[in-house]
Amino acid sequence: MRVLVTGSTGKLGSALLKQLKGKNYQVKITSRKKPEGIDGFTWIYSDLLSGDGIEDAVQDVEVVIHAATSPIKNSKNIEITGFENFLSKLRHINHFIYPSIVGIEEIPYKYYKLKFEAEQLLMNSSIPHTITRATQFHSFVESLLISRPILKRYVIPGSLKFQSVDVDEYASHIIELIEKGPQGKVDDFCGPEIMTLKEMAELKIKINNETNGVLNISVPGKLFRSLVEGKNTNSKRKIGKVTFEEYLRNRLA
Numbered sequence: 029m030r031v032l033v034t035g036s037t038g039k040l041g042s043a044l045l046k047q048l049k050g051k052n053y054q055v056k057i058t059s060r061k062k063p064e065g066i067d068g069f070t071w072i073y074s075d076l077l078s079g080d081g082i083e084d085a086v087q088d089v090e091v092v093i094h095a096a097t098s099p100i101k102n103s104k105n106i107e108i109t110g111f112e113n114f115l116s117k118l119r120h121i122n123h124f125i126y127p128s129i130v131g132i133e134e135i136p137y138k139y140y141k142l143k144f145e146a147e148q149l150l151m152n153s154s155i156p157h158t159i160t161r162a163t164q165f166h167s168f169v170e171s172l173l174i175s176r177p178i179l180k181r182y183v184i185p186g187s188l189k190f191q192s193v194d195v196d197e198y199a200s201h202i203i204e205l206i207e208k209g210p211q212g213k214v215d216d217f218c219g220p221e222i223m224t225l226k227e228m229a230e231l232k233i234k235i236n237n238e239t240n241g242v243l244n245i246s247v248p249g250k251l252f253r254s255l256v257e258g259k260n261t262n263s264k265r266k267i268g269k270v271t272f273e274e275y276l277r278n279r280l281a
C-alpha cells in the first residue's frame with residue numbers, strides 16, 4: 029500500500045515513521061524541514077500554507093495520515109484554508125486518517141475550534157476517512173511544567189486535569205487503522221490515568237530528584253475552567269498503558 033505521512037518532523041509524525049520503518053508499505057513523507065534518518069522513505073518538501081509540493085506528495089498515494097499541524101503560527105490558514113486545499117487534491121485516495129483531540133467542541137481554545145471545524149470539513153467531504161481523537165501527549169504536558177529558577181517553583185494552574193498519552197502507543201493505533209480502512213469517527217484514544225497538573229509536577233520533582241516546589245495559581249476564564257472540569261479527558265477510554273510516571277522514568281534512563 030502507498031501511504032503518505034504529513035508532518036514527518038513532528039512528535040506524532042516521528043513516532044509514526046519509527047514504526048512504519050520496515051513495514052510493507054511504500055511511504056512518502058512531507059514537512060518543510062527534512063527529517064534525519066529517513067532511509068526507506070521518500071521525502072517531499074511540502075507547505076500547507078503556500079500549497080507548494082502538495083501535488084507531488086499526493087500523487088499515487090492510497091492512504092494519507094495527516095500529522096501536519098500548526099497550533100499557533102498561521103493556524104487558521106493551515107488548519108482550515110490549507111486543509112481544504114489539501115483535501116481538494118485527494119479525490120483519488122482510499123483513506124484519509126485525521127488525528128484530532130479529545131473534547132475539542134467543549135474547550136474554548138482557538139486551535140481546538142479550528143480542529144473541530146476541520147473535522148466537520150472532512151466529514152462533509154466525499155473522502156473516505158477516519159477521525160481519531162487522542163488526549164494530550166505526555167511530552168506536551170511536560171512542556172507546561174516550566175520552572176521559575178528565582179522562585180524555585182513550578183508556577184502552574186495546578187488544578188487543570190490531563191489524561192496524557194504516550195505518542196508511540198497512539199502512533200501504533202493509527203497504523204492499525206491503515207489496515208482497518210475508513211471507519212468514520214472512532215472512539216477516543218486516551219492515557220491510562222487522569223491527574224491534575226499539580227500531581228504531574230510533583231511526580232516530575234520526585235522522579236528527577238529536583239529541589240523545585242510547586243506554586244499553584246488559579247487562572248480565571250472559560251478555557252481554564254473547561255480543563256479544570258476535565259473536558260479534555262474521557263474516563264471511559266483509558267486505552268494507553270504507559271503512564272506519565274513511566275514516561276518520565278524512561279526519559280531519565
Ligand SMILES: NC(=O)c1ccc[n+]([C@@H]2O[C@H](COP(=O)([O-])OP(=O)(O)OC[C@H]3O[C@@H](n4cnc5c(N)ncnc54)[C@H](OP(=O)(O)O)[C@@H]3O)[C@@H](O)[C@H]2O)c1
Binds near residue numbers: 035095128162166168
Ligand atoms: N501534541 C499533542 O499533545 C496532541 C494530542 C492529540 C492529538 N494531536 C494531534 O496530532 C497531530 C500532530 O501533532 P504533533 O504534536 O505531532 O505536532 P507537531 O509536533 O507540532 O508537528 C507538526 C508538524 O507539522 C509540520 N508543519 C508545520 N507547519 C507546516 C506547514 N505550513 N506546512 C506543512 N507542514 C507543516 C511540521 O513540520 P515542518 O515545520 O518541518 O514543516 C511538523 O512536522 C495534530 O493533528 C494534533 O492536533 C496532538
